[in-house]
Amino acid sequence: MRLSYVIRRVFFVFMVIWTAATINFVLPRLTGRDPIKEQLMQQIASAGRKPEDAEQMWRKYNDLFGLDKPLWQQYLSYMSSVARLDFGYSINSYPRTVMEIIIARGRLTLPFLSVAIFIAFVTGILLGALLGWNKTPKWISAIVVPPLMVFSSVPQFLVALVLIYFVAFRAKLFPLGDPYPKTMIEDWSNPAFLAKYAYHAVLPILSVVIVEASGWALGMRAMMVTVEGEDYATFAEAKGLKNSRIFFRYLMRNALLPSLTGLALRLGFIITGAAVTETFFNYSGIGSTLSTAISTFDYFLLYGICLIMVVSIALATFIMDMIYPLLDPRIAYRGQRG
Amino acid sequence: MNTNVKPVIDIRNLKVYFYVKAGTVKAVDGVTLAIEPGVKLGLVGESGSGKTTMALALMRMVRPPATIEGELFLDGVDILKLSEEEMRRVRLSELAMIPQGAMNSLNPVMRIRDQILDGMIDHGVRMSRSEANQKVEELLDIVELPKKVARMYPHELSGGMKQRVCVAIAISMRPKVLIADEPTSALDVVIQRQVMETITRLVKNLNLSMILIGHDMGLMAQSVDRIAVMYPGKLMEVGDVRDIFAEPLHPYTQALINSLPVLGKRGVFNGIPGVPPSVINPGPGCPFNDRCPKVIEGLCIQKMPPFREIKPGRWVACHLYEGVN
Numbered sequence: 075m076r077l078s079y080v081i082r083r084v085f086f087v088f089m090v091i092w093t094a095a096t097i098n099f100v101l102p103r104l105t106g107r108d109p110i111k112e113q114l115m116q117q118i119a120s121a122g123r124k125p126e127d128a129e130q131m132w133r134k135y136n137d138l139f140g141l142d143k144p145l146w147q148q149y150l151s152y153m154s155s156v157a158r159l160d161f162g163y164s165i166n167s168y169p170r171t172v173m174e175i176i177i178a179r180g181r182l183t184l185p186f187l188s189v190a191i192f193i194a195f196v197t198g199i200l201l202g203a204l205l206g207w208n209k210t211p212k213w214i215s216a217i218v219v220p221p222l223m224v225f226s227s228v229p230q231f232l233v234a235l236v237l238i239y240f241v242a243f244r245a246k247l248f249p250l251g252d253p254y255p256k257t258m259i260e261d262w263s264n265p266a267f268l269a270k271y272a273y274h275a276v277l278p279i280l281s282v283v284i285v286e287a288s289g290w291a292l293g294m295r296a297m298m299v300t301v302e303g304e305d306y307a308t309f310a311e312a313k314g315l316k317n318s319r320i321f322f323r324y325l326m327r328n329a330l331l332p333s334l335t336g337l338a339l340r341l342g343f344i345i346t347g348a349a350v351t352e353t354f355f356n357y358s359g360i361g362s363t364l365s366t367a368i369s370t371f372d373y374f375l376l377y378g379i380c381l382i383m384v385v386s387i388a389l390a391t392f393i394m395d396m397i398y399p400l401l402d403p404r405i406a407y408r409g410q411r412g
Numbered sequence: 413m414n415t416n417v418k419p420v421i422d423i424r425n426l427k428v429y430f431y432v433k434a435g436t437v438k439a440v441d442g443v444t445l446a447i448e449p450g451v452k453l454g455l456v457g458e459s460g461s462g463k464t465t466m467a468l469a470l471m472r473m474v475r476p477p478a479t480i481e482g483e484l485f486l487d488g489v490d491i492l493k494l495s496e497e498e499m500r501r502v503r504l505s506e507l508a509m510i511p512q513g514a515m516n517s518l519n520p521v522m523r524i525r526d527q528i529l530d531g532m533i534d535h536g537v538r539m540s541r542s543e544a545n546q547k548v549e550e551l552l553d554i555v556e557l558p559k560k561v562a563r564m565y566p567h568e569l570s571g572g573m574k575q576r577v578c579v580a581i582a583i584s585m586r587p588k589v590l591i592a593d594e595p596t597s598a599l600d601v602v603i604q605r606q607v608m609e610t611i612t613r614l615v616k617n618l619n620l621s622m623i624l625i626g627h628d629m630g631l632m633a634q635s636v637d638r639i640a641v642m643y644p645g646k647l648m649e650v651g652d653v654r655d656i657f658a659e660p661l662h663p664y665t666q667a668l669i670n671s672l673p674v675l676g677k678r679g680v681f682n683g684i685p686g687v688p689p690s691v692i693n694p695g696p697g698c699p700f701n702d703r704c705p706k707v708i709e710g711l712c713i714q715k716m717p718p719f720r721e722i723k724p725g726r727w728v729a730c731h732l733y734e735g736v737n
């Protein structure tokens with residue numbers, strides 16, 4: 075991999091984040107009105123907050139947007155706040171800052187969701203590769219593929235509901251919801267808490283894995299069939315290679331590449347991707363925070379989450395861009411040529 | 413031709429049928445053919461005549477739903493009776509194949525070195541690192557490639573270079589027979605000739621037998637000793653290349669040779685009138701009967717002519733030569 079390639083990619087990440095932040099800055103100004111100010115005053119009045127609170131929020135608000143200064147200065151001070159990941163205070167949950175809320179909520183969903191995405195990807199890819207392999211007996215595909223098609227196309231909430239009803243409510247194997255027992259306090263350094271968190275996460279993870287693994291498996295199966303039709307697959311067999319080598323090094327290795335791009339995109343949406351699971355299993359994670367922020371017009375929180383989303387998508391893409399040339403030599407080559 | 417030499421490849425009544433919705437595709441339908449050690453045989457025929465299917469059947473690589481029937485002797489052993497694992501070991505070490513469309517025959521994500529070595533490794537060849545490097549260099553050298561190619565990926569090579577790598581891999585274990593399915597058809601004419609020269613030189617030096625598949629009679633004439641003419645699913649004529657060109661017996665062979673552009677009479681390319689018959693549910697008669705200028709009414713429509721050796725080394729399937737012996 076060339077240095078110029080890395081530099082170009084890093085530059086790209088910054089451009090994306092910068093553009094998103096700028097849009098965040100510009101959009102409210104295009105309306106001519108000041109939705110933030112209106113909303114802020116209304117919220118403060120209706121929540122019956124103390125005037126000092128309003129005063130401090132105002133100061134922060136002016137700080138962020140520097141309404142009395144020229145536009146370019148407003149922009150600069152806004153950008154420097156953003157660079158420090160300082161999105162100001164939440165309008166509804168003052169005095170908590172937007173970043174505090176994002177971290178507190180993200181902590182609940184991120185661990186189980188990343189585990190779920192990882193399990194879904196690995197099982198889906200392996201299953202799909204086996205199903206698409208021409209050495210796998212046909213009857214196995216005939217049995218396994220139809221359920222996969224169903225699982226990959228039913229809405230995730232249906233899977234969640236079915237799991238909750240049969241596994242949690244009827245069989246009582248797992249709790250009905252909540253990230254941890256209501257009687258416990260959230261303490262990530264307490265092993266007992268971690269154990270409870272993991273126990274509570276089993277069904278949410280399962281609901282994600284069932285749906286997403288089916289999708290990965292079907293995509294991978296189709297890709298395997300395509301790769302098997304390539305001349306290098308024929309030549310590999312003509313070379314008298316062992317089945318395991320053909321399967322892993324020739325077929326799966328090549329069929330995997332498009333799925334990796336898909337995984338990068340999926341990881342980019344890791345923060346928002348859990349909305350359904352969060353709703354049905356009663357997790358107050360980022361997903362539900364985002365929908366609350368939208369419905370209550372908590373602009374600062376909304377902007378903060380949006381920007382974090384953009385950053386995470388840009389970062390996930392960047393990481394994939396760094397790994398991809400190692401997996402597919404043709405990419406690095408194209409990069410060198412510009 | 414010396415008939416006392418035991419053939420290295422002896423194909424007897426080979427049938428490869430594919431089962432598709434429209435019916436049974438008789439891609440190879442009763443082919444009998446023998447190849448002596450060190451002989452280069454050209455298998456010619458129009459597109460769809462079953463040449464690739466023949467090659468894949470020899471490698472036992474025909475994909476289901478399909479059946480292979482008949483006998484395929486390689487050095488006296490019927491390879492259709494081998495187990496999967498035994499057959500795997502035969503590939504590359506005794507029977508090597510360069511597939512059709514060799515532009516994409518190399519794994520895009522593996523270095524050339526590893527693609528040269530993995531075949532040998534899976535056949536139980538044990539090498540130290542330096543022995544392996546030496547072997548790779550040696551093979552690249554034989555096919556006239558610089559040793560730096562070993563570290564490259566396929567996309568960094570030109571079509572001709574990729575094809576040379578395929579040749580290097582195919583001969584890496586000194587097989588008895590090399591099957592080359594239109595090995596140069598994707599290359600431009602100059603490169604085609606150079607690669608073909610390399611292949612024929614190697615086959616000669618290593619004393620391999622070769623089945624060279626193609627539909628270009630002209631290119632064939634320069635590279636092979638014997639020619640087998642295929643017409644959908646069946647062999648029409650087999651003989652030494654000089655005899656075939658000097659005196660083509662089968663009307664189809666005659667048409668093929670007449671269709672060659674003649675030197676001095678440039679631009680004259682006759683082509684062969686009509687289209688090849690369907691290999692799905694063929695009729696009972698000679699498959700060439702609807703295009704044959706010498707068709708014998710009745711006989712040729714109703715009865716398939718037997719494929720017979722009318723003189724040593726010369727086989728024909730045509731009613732015109734029924735009585736000849």
Ligand SMILES: Nc1ncnc2c1ncn2[C@@H]1O[C@H](COP(=O)(O)OP(=O)(O)OP(=O)(O)O)[C@@H](O)[C@H]1O
Nearest residue numbers: 430432437439458459460461462463464465466691
């Ligand atoms: N897997 C398959 N399933 C069904 N039919 C097939 C299959 N493979 C080949 N055929 C059919 O068998 C016949 C012979 O095909 P084959 O590829 O052997 O021809 P070919 O002589 O190699 O042609 P070309 O010169 O175009 O390479 C064709 O009619 C083809 O459609």
Ligand code: SF4
Nearest residue numbers: 698701704712730731
């Ligand atoms: S058998 Fe009859 S139809 Fe067929 S090639 Fe001979 S003469 Fe022509």
Ligand SMILES: [Mg+2]
Nearest residue numbers: 463464465512
């Ligand atoms: Mg072919």
